[in-house]
Amino acid sequence: MHDSAYHKILNPVLRDWIHTGIEKGPEFYSTPVGILACQRDPLLRTLDATVVFSVLSSPPPPAKGKNTKKAVLAPTIPLDAVCIEVCLNDTVIFPEGGGQPTDNGQITTPDGTVWNVLQAKRHGGQAIHYVHVQDGNVDRALQSFCPGAHVKVELDRAGFDRRYDHMTLHTSQHLLSALLETRLNLPTLSWSLTSYPSPCYVEIPRGMTVEEISMIQEEANRLVFEGRPIHVEVDVLDPTTTKTVEKTESGRAIGRGLPEDYTGGVHRVVHINGVDVNPCCGTHLPSLNNLQLFILPHTDALSRSSTTVARLSFLAGPRLITYLTSTHNYLTSTAAILSCGTPQVPERVQQVVDDRKSATRRIEDVEFELARYIAADLCRDMQGGDGLFKKHVHRTDDSATALTFLTAISSAFSDTVAKSGTETPYLVVLSSSPSAQLPTNTNVVFILGSDAKRVKEAGDGLKAKLAVKGGGKGSKWSGKSQGMWKAEKDNTVVEEILSSIV
Numbered sequence: 001m002h003d004s005a006y007h008k009i010l011n012p013v014l015r016d017w018i019h020t021g022i023e024k025g026p027e028f029y030s031t032p033v034g035i036l037a038c039q040r041d042p043l044l045r046t047l048d049a050t051v052v053f054s055v056l057s058s059p060p061p062p063a064k065g066k067n068t069k070k071a072v073l074a075p076t077i078p079l080d081a082v083c084i085e086v087c088l089n090d091t092v093i094f095p096e097g098g099g100q101p102t103d104n105g106q107i108t109t110p111d112g113t114v115w116n117v118l119q120a121k122r123h124g125g126q127a128i129h130y131v132h133v134q135d136g137n138v139d140r141a142l143q144s145f146c147p148g149a150h151v152k153v154e155l156d157r158a159g160f161d162r163r164y165d166h167m168t169l170h171t172s173q174h175l176l177s178a179l180l181e182t183r184l185n186l187p188t189l190s191w192s193l194t195s196y197p198s199p200c201y202v203e204i205p206r207g208m209t210v211e212e213i214s215m216i217q218e219e220a221n222r223l224v225f226e227g228r229p230i231h232v233e234v235d236v237l238d239p240t241t242t243k244t245v246e247k248t249e250s251g252r253a254i255g256r257g258l259p260e261d262y263t264g265g266v267h268r269v270v271h272i273n274g275v276d277v278n279p280c281c282g283t284h285l286p287s288l289n290n291l292q293l294f295i296l297p298h299t300d301a302l303s304r305s306s307t308t309v310a311r312l313s314f315l316a317g318p319r320l321i322t323y324l325t326s327t328h329n330y331l332t333s334t335a336a337i338l339s340c341g342t343p344q345v346p347e348r349v350q351q352v353v354d355d356r357k358s359a360t361r362r363i364e365d366v367e368f369e370l371a372r373y374i375a376a377d378l379c380r381d382m383q384g385g386d387g388l389f390k391k392h393v394h395r396t397d398d399s400a401t402a403l404t405f406l407t408a409i410s411s412a413f414s415d416t417v418a419k420s421g422t423e424t425p426y427l428v429v430l431s432s433s434p435s436a437q438l439p440t441n442t443n444v445v446f447i448l449g450s451d452a453k454r455v456k457e458a459g460d461g462l463k464a465k466l467a468v469k470g471g472g473k474g475s476k477w478s479g480k481s482q483g484m485w486k487a488e489k490d491n492t493v494v495e496e497i498l499s500s501i502v
């Protein structure tokens with residue numbers, strides 16, 4: 001089937017370019033990319049084919065530069081995988097192009113062996129299958145794929161599901177870009193068919209308002225419900241009238257035109273009835289049926305050097321269902337945690353956040369108050385003493401901000417001492433450790449004193465004897481240690497350090 005309501009051949013010459021593989025050897029010919037079986041009938045899953053040639057695959061060159069785009073999902077061939085490159089007379093496995101990634105499929109050779117096709121690529125005008133040689137026996141593989149061998153090429157269930165996902169999103173992108181262009185005069189600068197199941201996106205020159213987004217979405221879905229038919233028209237490429245396309249920085253061809261390395265000679269145009277006419281090599285569904293389009297109701301502004309573009313994310317088909325299922329699951333499990341209905345989730349989450357903020361404020365207030373009491377206790381101890389007042393206070397505290405609390409005690413103590421007008425010299429070590437005895441614990445220490453030299457001496461002692469890492473300035477020193485704080489042993493060490501200082 002070369003011609004159909006879906007696939008219209010405008011120039012009869014093209015009929016001779018579709019090679020059925022029944023030509024008598026020794027020469028076999030391949031059908032050019034542009035009129036491959038997968039492009040003539042995107043729902044076809046199996047095809048009897050003939051091998052045109054096969055060669056040992058040289059490993060792909062390492063990717064240039066840093067690829068920061070998580071965009072196009074080109075399944076990469078593992079470095080240690082042995083592959084042969086196979087060209088068939090025709091194929092149902094789509095080679096990557098037009099922003100649409102390669103298919104994965106299988107080829108069955110006459111002896112019944114099923115070979116995995118890890119990737120298909122367009123070389124000039126030919127579709128090349130990267131066939132995995134699992135046992136590494138390249139000679140046997142090349143023999144199985146000798147020119148003229150009759151094989152079966154197919155997309156299995158997983159391969160077709162993957163292709164179907166790509167088709168729904170690619171066709172949706174044509175629909176979306178056409179509406180953005182005709183309704184809002186927004187050209188599509190690039191688009192990305194992201195890895196399943198992330199939303200895909202188009203890049204446009206500016207952000208869109210909520211009203212614009214809902215207008216475009218409504219319009220798209222009106223056309224989907226109508227089930228507008230889609231068809232493809234192919235003609236012989238006239239290089240004098242066809243522009244080559246500009247490429248984005250990632251090398252993906254966008255917009256209306258052809259990649260400059262294309263030598264297939266086919267000019268292929270995808271029509272969405274009454275909506276869009278666009279040159280494209282991708283596989284497209286025969287109608288907009290079941291293609292319900294969902295636009296994520298926000299646009300991300302992206303700044304790239306001098307130009308600013310906005311990214312509009314969208315979903316359609318099975319990927320949309322997957323997305324809605326997972327987001328719905330997140331929502332219902334969050335609602336269950338909050339013991340409320342899903343519509344109340346935002347309000348309840350807001351309440352939890354507000355409660356948490358005020359609880360944190362209250363803890364700070366209470367800590368501040370408690371710090372003054374602890375400081376007052378220390379001052380009472382200091383009164384009536386003779387000479388240098390030395391004291392260690394250890395606390396158990398599971399707070400992530402235990403050091404802040406020790407600092408608060410220190411400030412309150414300094415204030416009280418200053419107010420009392422006492423001249424008694426002092427050296428106080430405050431320490432704090434979590435309640436659970438775990439080797440991953442972080443313990444904190446704070447030293448304050450009336451004399452910088454003694455403070456430094458105590459700090460040096462803690463560094464040497466308790467492996468505390470820290471430092472200080474003047475009358476204050478703070479540090480941290482890792483591991484369990486053994487109350488009896490470690491507190492004794494602190495006492496010893498203090499008693500050695502005079």
Ligand SMILES: [Zn+2]
Pocket residue numbers: 098170174279280281282
């Ligand atoms: Zn396209």
